[in-house]
Amino acid sequence: MAYEVxxxxxxxxxxxxxxxxxxxxxxxxxxxxVDVQACGVCHxxxxxxxxxxxxxxxxxxxxxxxGLVSAIGEGVTNVAVGDYVILNWRAVCGECRACRRGExxxxxxxxxxxxxxxxxxxTELTPALGIGAFAEKTLVHSGQCTKVDPxxxxxxxxxxxxGVMAGVGAAINTGAVRRGESVAVFGCGGVGDAAIAGARLAxxxxxxxxxxxxxxxxxxxxxxxxxxxxxxxxxxxEAIKALTGGFGVDVAIDAVGHPxxxxxxxxxxxxxxxxxxxxxxxxxxxxxxxxxxxxxxxGAIKSSWYGDCLPxxxxxxxxxxxxxxxxxxxxxxxxxxxxxxxxxxxxxxxxGEVLRSVVVF
Ligand SMILES: NC(=O)c1ccc[n+]([C@@H]2O[C@H](COP(=O)([O-])OP(=O)(O)OC[C@H]3O[C@@H](n4cnc5c(N)ncnc54)[C@H](O)[C@@H]3O)[C@@H](O)[C@H]2O)c1
Ligand SMILES: [Zn+2]
Ligand SMILES: [Zn+2]
Numbered sequence: 276m277a278y279e280v281x282x283x284x285x286x287x288x289x290x291x292x293x294x295x296x297x298x299x300x301x302x303x304x305x306x307x308x309v310d311v312q313a314c315g316v317c318h319x320x321x322x323x324x325x326x327x328x329x330x331x332x333x334x335x336x337x338x339x340x341x342g343l344v345s346a347i348g349e350g351v352t353n354v355a356v357g358d359y360v361i362l363n364w365r366a367v368c369g370e371c372r373a374c375r376r377g378e379x380x381x382x383x384x385x386x387x388x389x390x391x392x393x394x395x396x397x398t399e400l401t402p403a404l405g406i407g408a409f410a411e412k413t414l415v416h417s418g419q420c421t422k423v424d425p426x427x428x429x430x431x432x433x434x435x436x437x438g439v440m441a442g443v444g445a446a447i448n449t450g451a452v453r454r455g456e457s458v459a460v461f462g463c464g465g466v467g468d469a470a471i472a473g474a475r476l477a478x479x480x481x482x483x484x485x486x487x488x489x490x491x492x493x494x495x496x497x498x499x500x501x502x503x504x505x506x507x508x509x510x511x512x513e514a515i516k517a518l519t520g521g522f523g524v525d526v527a528i529d530a531v532g533h534p535x536x537x538x539x540x541x542x543x544x545x546x547x548x549x550x551x552x553x554x555x556x557x558x559x560x561x562x563x564x565x566x567x568x569x570x571x572x573x574g575a576i577k578s579s580w581y582g583d584c585l586p587x588x589x590x591x592x593x594x595x596x597x598x599x600x601x602x603x604x605x606x607x608x609x610x611x612x613x614x615x616x617x618x619x620x621x622x623x624x625x626x627g628e629v630l631r632s633v634v635v636f
Pocket of ligand 3 (some may be wrong): 317318319338339558
């Protein structure tokens, strides 16, 4: 028996999103249905609505969520009905080239549900990042469900499902920030602030937040930034060098996804430093850099898929730190909203008024 529930659908490029009735099939082999309890609004949802990811409209948006497993399909053993889970969008296959060599965080063949959720007229929906959690129920692959301690409320836990994990992971996994290092984070939204919090967790001693909004910079201080730079007013590269003895930082993280910002991150590094791209560029963007600068500066240029996380390893660890009061997930939640307020949340995100708006059910 399929379920009919309400979900937030983006019908076409740039068109405002709206609530529609969607049809969620019973879980097939390897699938699970999850009753969503909370789902954060991520900039990637807005990228989808603006046609910046692909053209597979209509999209069922939402992908940063926690909830309860309400049904499982044949052969599912990793979760049971009633389990409290965070949804992840990189369920590793265990069999591809990356998985076989032990680099599961790079899995090239991650799993999603095989069946499609649809509109009432049968139109197939494309769930954002294979999740689609701005809906009362969603269908996922069981591997997309990661069990965590139910003591953590869903508004906080769900954030690990995307932006916060991406940011923390960009710092601790991809950037491999070590004790005593210096880090600059460009863009202090949910992802960038999480990178700042991650750098603090890893023991960085200089953490420079860069944004074009003073309000965002003030919040970034609360997350652990030791210095702030407003790059709309100051040359960010010069300011970062001035704060690091003229050398630049050990790790520079672009959490915006814009060529100009990446370029700043590239030049704000010390010799042999790491630059991490976690912000997502749109398909038409290009970056031009003098080849001699790439060679001469050394170090590493890395992109960070989902913070190079392993959900099974990293979600429970970060939930533990949260429950011990060492990692403040609640600080990312600017407001809780209803399912009908996602379009307004995009507007607030665009104006820089929120870190995360979280839909609660
Ligand atoms: N790699 C991944 O796995 C992953 C996961 C989630 C999100 N993302 C991407 O990360 C990026 C950030 O997401 P978010 O949810 O934090 O978005 P957000 O809109 O909340 O934050 C973006 C921040 O960047 C700032 N900004 C904009 N232009 C800037 C500039 N030129 N210089 C400095 N700061 C600037 C904004 O003021 C804002 O504070 C997006 O591109 C999103 O798609 C990537
Ligand atoms: Zn794999
Ligand atoms: Zn996201």
